[in-house]
Amino acid sequence: MSLSKQELFDRIRRDNWQQQLSIRALSKKYGVHRRLVREALASPVPKPRKRPARTSPRMEPYKKTVDEWLRADLEAPRKQRHTAKRIGARLQEEFGVALPYTTVRDFVTARRRAIAAEGGLPAEGFLVRHNAPGADAEVDFGEVWVDLAGQRVKCYLFAFRLAYSGRAVHRISRSCGQQAFFEGHVHALSVLGGVPAGQVRYDNLTPAVRKVVFRSRLREENPKWTALHTFYGFTPFYCEPGLRGAHEKGGVEGQVGYFRRNYLTPVPRVQTLEDLNGQIAVFEERELQRRIGSRIRTIGQDFAREAPHLLPLPADAFETAMTFQPRVDRYSRITVKMCSYSVPVRFIDHKVTVHLTGDLLVVFAGRREIARHARLAGRGLEHLVLDHYLEVLLRKPGALDRSEALHQARAEGTFTAEHEAFWAMAQRQLGEIEGTKALVRVLLLHRHQQHADVLAGLRAAVDLGTCSDDLVALEARKAAQAAGRAPTVTATPTPPAADPTELPDPQLPQVSHLTPRRLARSLPEDARPLPRLEQWDELLNLRRKDSS
Incomplete structure (x- = not known):
């Protein structure tokens, strides 16, 4: 077992003192040179190892x-x-x-x-900043990856951190644009319950700064950003551009990395960002029990001392959403922020009103909502809803198979295996065109009936081997009633379903459901003649004569 140099010195000195061994004996015992024994006896601490000066002959x-x-x-x-x-x-x-x-x-x-x-250039040093309670805060964005509805996407973590207590509020959004920037401030200030009375430090973010005046602290601000910080009454402070200004808001720079490592690792898996932001609120409550560095008090205790020094919030929150009035093109799409979204085809060539937030896009025709989409993060993207094109597909059924709307519906899971099975069966029985029309009529049922109920109706139709959309609607209503909910989306809630274990009242007439037996085999054609209305016309003429 090899000994460290310090341990070797200790043993040599101990053997020399206890056993009175000579330098030659110590050298032989430990297998070292006599110079090293003399060095150990002269000093209990080994001399530091000399590092050879590195040379570069080629340089x-x-x-x-x-x-x-x-x-x-x-x-x-x-x-x-x-x-x-x-x-x-x-x-x-x-x-x-x-x-x-x-x-x-x-x-x-x-x-x-x-x-x-x-050259006499001054050394670059840093000073510790004094943070008064309720005075200063820092804001930053950081990238974070999220498994959102089974797909890994890049999102952005907004962080608003009070400088005195270290209390931080976070919010995740699909983009770091102006709406997400504004919504992060509104959310953070509402959670904190007040507004910092001093400065809030920022990078030169595009949502806030239009232009940096060369070699100065002056900034040309975005007008809506000026309206927001004037509305809440805080003063923005802009750091130096680039890495030179990172130390001016080092607290929030470290906070973004700390929160990402401790609460967003491994990559979170959620269905919606609302779910993830709800989890983040729980994480922030847990953070109140943490101590920063060598501080005596926790973050929550320091924030309790800081909260009374914050300025009060305005009575109403700042409106962060943006409003647009695009025109619907011939593909039944609108374009907002270089991304396209579908609307119902009946609004083609009409102007609509768009309400855009950080994560949501809502379309209105007048005061009525006609479409709702998750906001797309990127350029040139589009989101098409298959339901918006059903009226066109009734007249052009051949366009369904290769349509982008159908491709996206399959990817999102709204066009299910039940739809595929019904479509294939309808095409075999009715042909490609009429079979597709039958599918489109079934898809129209989703506007008035629950998705799960329509799927139950599709399964029943496939089991019976019929492609009647009336049967799908009937079976969907039966599935809704069996589950104790309203058979249609807009209907009033139905009373609770009766207990299936309760015996029927023998005094009441019993109803036999004949539909399963009638549809078990193909329905016969109705050979009865059409009613004749000549006699009714004679009665109408007779009534006119009597009245005259």
Whole structure:
């Protein structure tokens, strides 16, 4: 077993003191040179190991030249100074020598600091900021991945952190655009119950800043952002652009990473972002019991002292949504923020009103809502709802099979295996065109009946081998009544279903359901003649004569 140098020194000194062993005996016992024994007897602490000075023979002929280039950089514009890569390229262009990048990088890193010190440049240091209760806060966005409804998507974590107590409020959205930025502020201020009386520190985010005035703290703000912070009465402070300004709001920079590592790892799996934001509220309550660094009090205890110093909230919340009035194109789509969404086909070539939030897009015709979509994050994306095109598909059934709306319905799971089975059966019995029309008539039932009830009706129709949409509607109503809910979406709730174990009253007439027996085999054609109305016409004429 090998001993460390400190342990070896301790044993040599102990054996020399207890057993009075000589230097030669100690050297033989431990298998070391006598110089090391003398060193151990002279001092109980080993001398630090000398690190050999690293040399770079290939770099040696060009060190003075590189030093000149680095000294010239002291007077050059910041964005036009030499990098290690550029120095390596110049050495190859001017001297014909190709040095490894790591060799050039290590030399440049060491010499740049030394030359800056020789030039008398001031050392860059930092000061600890004093945070008064209820005064300052910090805001930032961070990327986070979420398994949303079975699909991994990139979302954004909004964080609003009070500087004194460290109390932070978070919200996840599909984008980091203006609506998400505004909604994060409204949510955070409502959770905190007040507004910071001092400064709120920001990066130069596009939702807030239109233009950074060169080499100054002045900013040209977005007008709606100016309206928001004026509405709540806080003062925004904008950090320096780039990495140089990150330390000016270091609390929230670390908070985003801490929250992502501790509460969003592994990747959360949820059906909706509302579910995830509900979980985040629970995580934030747990954070109130945590102590930051070496603080004596918890975050919750510090926030209890800070809350009375916050400014009161306005009576009403700020309206964060945006309103647009696009025109519906011939594909029954509207385009908002470079993304397309479908609306019912009866509104083609009409202007509609769009209410856009960070996560939702709602379409109105007048005061009536006609469509609702989850907001798309990106450019050139589109979301089409199959139900919006059913009237067109009744006249153009051949367009259904290759339609984008059907593809998206299959991907979302709204067009199920029950629909596929019914469609295939209808096409076999009625042909491709009429079979597709029968499917479209069934899809229209979803507007008035629950999705699960229609699926029950489809299963019954497939089992009976008939493609009658009337049968699907009837079986869907029966499934709803058996489950104790309203047979139609807009109907009033039905009374609770009777207890199936209760025996029927023998005094009441019993009803026999003949539908299953009649539909077990194909229905016969009705051969009865049409009614004749000539006699009724004679009665009408007779009545006119009497009245005259």
